[in-house]
Amino acid sequence: MMIDGWAVNALPGVLVVPAVAAALLAILPNYRATARLNVMATTLTLICALSLFFGKPQPGPYLLVDDLNGTFIVLTTFVGFTTSIFSASYIGHELEIGRLTPAAVRFYHTMYQMLMFAMNLALVANNIGLMWVAIELATLTTVLMVGIYRTHEALEAAWKYFILGSVGIALALFGTILVYVAARPVVGEGVDAMVWSVLVTRAGAFDPALLDVAFVFLLLGYGTKVGLALLHAWLPDAHAEGPTPISAVLSGLLLNVALYALLRFKMLLAANPAxxxxxxxxxxxxLLSLVFAAFMLYRRRDIKRLFAYSSIEHMGIITFAFGMGGPLANFAGLLHMTMHSLTKSAIFFAVGHVAQVKGTQRIADMGGLTETHPVLGWSLILGVVAIAGLPPLGIFMSEFLVVSSTFAREPPLAILLVAGILIGVAGLFLRLNSIAFGEPRGPAAKAQASYVPMFSHLALVLVAGIYMPPALVVWFQNVAGLLG
Amino acid sequence: MSGLDFDVAHLLAGSLVLVSFLELYQDRLYALLNVYAAHALVLAASVAWQALIQDAPHLYVTATIALIFKAIVIPVALHRMIVRLGVHREIDKVVGVGPAMLAGMGLVALSMVVMLRVTQEADPLTREDLAFALAVVLLGLLMMVTRRNAVSQVVGFMSLENGLVLAATGAKGMPLVVEISVAFSILIAFIVIGIFLFRIRERFDTVDVHALDRFRGERR
Incomplete structure (x- = not known):
C-alpha cells in the first residue's frame, strides 16, 4: 500500500518537477548552477517516472498511466536525463567560444525543462484535447531552441519548422474535433467525449465514416511531427541548425511522442470494426519515408543533416512496424523505437563534440577522425554501426524482427523494406568512411567532452543486442499486446 | 432548434467561406490584412451566435478573443510591421487569380462532398459547420502554398485557424474550446512576434539557388 500511495504522487511528479525547474531556471543567472540544476531536475523526473512502474494511479479525466505510455515516459525521461548531462558540457563549450550569451543559455535551460514538461504531459494526457495542447507546447519550445543561435540559417530553419509544425498541429486539431463529433452521440456531451480511456471502450458504436476522416487528418497532422516523408521538410533543417542536445532530443524523443499520439488514435480505430x-x-x-530517406542519405554534406535523414528513415521503419500490427510486429516496433532513441541520441552526442572540436558541421572538413580524436571517432563508428543495424547491436535484432515478421505475412512489402534498409546502410557507411578515416583534416585539439551519456547509451544498445532480460521481453510483449 | 437559429448560423458560417475567397485574390498586403480583419469579425459573430443558440456562455470568451485579438490587435500590429519592414507596397502573387479561384472552388466542393457524406448521423448544424470549417481550413492551406511573402502566409495560417475555431464551436458541447482558442492565440502571437524579430520577408523558395545551398549548409 505504501508503494501505491507513492506512485499516486509520482504521476504529478513527472509534470511538476520540470515545470518548477523551468521557473527556477528562468530566474537563476549563474551558468554552472543552472546546468547542475537542469541535470538534477531531469534526474528527479526520471526517478518519478521509474516509480510509476510500482503501481499506477487510476485514470482520471485528464491524466492516464498505463503500460504503453509508461514505456514512453521512462524512455523520454531517461534520454532527457542523459542529454542534460551532455548538454551541460556542450553548452559550456558554446558559452566559452561565445556562440551563446549567458542570457541565451538561461533561456535555453528554461526551454529544455519546458520541453520535458510538454512531452511528459502529452504522454500522460488521457484527454485528446490536452494531448493536442501539450504537443503544440512542445513544438513551440523546440522552435525557440532551434532558432537560438540567431544566425540567418537558424532563423530560417526555426521559421520553416514553425510554419510546417503549425499546419501539422492545425490538421491534428481538426481530426481531434472530428473524433469528438463522432463520440458525442454515443458518450454524450462534455469532457467524457474527449477522454481517451472512455473513447476506446465505446469506440465500437461510433460512426465509422467520421472516424475514418478524423484519422486521415490526425495521420497527416501528427505525421508531420513524426517527420514522415513528404511532410518531413522541417526536420533536417531543425536538426542541423539548432544546438546538438536539441537535435538529440528531437530525434530521440519528440518524434516518438508524436508517434505515440498516432498510436493512441490507431487503437481507437482498431476498436471499431467498421x-x-x-x-x-x-x-x-x-515505407515511403524509409525509401525516400535512404536515397537522401547519399548526397548529404552536413553531418547533422545526414543523421536527421537517418531519423526519418528509422521513424519510417517504426511506423511501418506499428502499421503492420500484430504482437510480433508491434514488439519489433517498440524495440526498434527504444533502440533508435538510445542510438540516435548517442550519435548526436558524439556529433556534437565532433562539430565542436572541428569547428564545422561539414563532412568534407572533418576527415580522419579516428586519428585526430580516437575516442570520439570510434564511438561515432560504433554508433553508426548500431544505427545501420549490424549485429550484434540492438537495432539489428529489432530490424530483423520487423523484416522477418513482414516476410511471414507480406513478402512483397518485406522486399521493399529490405531494399530500403540496405540502400540506407550503404549511404551511411559511404559518409562515415569520409568522416572517420582518410587524411586527418581540421583542428586536432583535445575534446572537452563528457563521454558518459554516449557510452552508457551505446552500452545499453550493445547489451540489448546480445542479451535481453526476460522481464523486459515480457514487458514489451505485454505492451505490444495492448497495441493490438 | 428553430429555423431562424439554424439559418443565421448557416449564413455566418457561409460568409466565412466567402471572406476566405476574398482573401485568396488580394495581392496587396494592406488589402489582405483588411479582409483578414473582416474574416475574424465574421468568425466572432458566428461564435457569439453559437454561444447564444447553444446556451454556452463560455463560447462568448472565444468570441471576444476573436473580436479583440484577431480582428483588431493582430491586423493593426501587422499593418505597422509591414510598413517597418518596407514590404507594404509589394505585390505578392505566385498563382494567377483565375487558377487560385478555381482551385478554391474545387476545395470547397471537396469539403462539402467529404463532410456531408460522413456526417449524416450528426445534427444538421454540426454538419454544416464542419463542412464550412473544412472549406475554410483548406482555403487557408491553399493561400499558404500560393503565397511567397511571410506575412501573407501567416494570414493564410490565421484564417485556417479561424476555420478550426468554427469547427470546434460547431461541435456542440465540446470541452476545452476556450483553452484551445487561447493556445492558438498564443501560437499566433508568437508567429507575429517572430516575423518582426526575425525580419523574415520570404521563405521556402528563392530564385537564387546559391542562397538555398548556403542555407542548407550543403554548398560543395
Missing part, C-alpha cells in the same frame, strides 16, 4: 484499418495507411507512409 472503420478503415489504419494499418495500410501507416505502412505506406512508413
Amino acid at each position: 472503420a478503415i484499418a489504419p494499418g495500410p495507411l501507416m505502412v505506406t507512409l512508413g
